[in-house]
Amino acid sequence: ADSAPPAPEPLDAVVMAEDLMRRWWxxxxxxxxxLGLHAPMTRLPFRGEAALLNExxxxxxxxxxxxxxxxxxxxxxLAADEAxxxxxxxDDGPGMPPEELQRAGERFFRGGGQQVPGSGLGLSIARSVAQRHGGTLQVQPGPEGRGLCVALTVPVDFKG
Structure with missing residues (x-):
């Protein structure tokens, strides 16, 4: 995905989110x-690479x-403006300590130490997809310092 030329297509963020909810519920x-969804009742059109964003x-x-x-x-x-x-x-789970938050998104880094299952690639892949779309991935404590909030922000009119 990193080396293939970008192939953006018209998408709807609400439809994408609803499909994800059906899959992960x-x-x-x-x-x-x-598991809950907070999305507008209207369409949120944007351009992107569906398979990579879904991943x-x-x-x-x-x-x-x-x-x-x-x-x-x-x-x-979901939230959007013109750009x-x-x-x-x-989530409202245990979250991550500040020293781990700084490393979140690094390849092979697993918060909670080596006893936590997984490859340490999930956030790294998400960050790479956000960057490929000209956007960012932010990892920060959740509301009131509980849990974690991971936000992927991409331009609405991604041209590749």
Missing amino acids: PVARLHGVD ALSNLLHNAIRHAGEGSHVTLA WLRVSVT
Whole structure:
């Protein structure tokens, strides 16, 4: 994906988010996580690479569901203006200590130490997809300092 020429296409962020929710809802339920969607009732058209964005957002949802823990809440939220689309995944789980937040998104880094399962590539892939789209990936504490909020922001009119 890093070396292939970009191939943006017209997309709708609301449709993409609803599809992701349908895919991840059974996994969240299995883990005892309440999965929610906060999106406008209208369309949010933008241009991007659907497969890469779906992979990035799936990684964010998977991480949140896995690490937030049973009884937690995970929310996928959409916001946009004329220039930017912001897709965030917020959980109310244990979050990450500040020293780990600084490293979040590095390849092979796993918050919580080596005992945490996984490859340490999920956030790195999401960051790479955001950058490929001319955007950013931000990792910060969730509301009121609880949990984690990971936001992927990309330009609405990505031309590649």
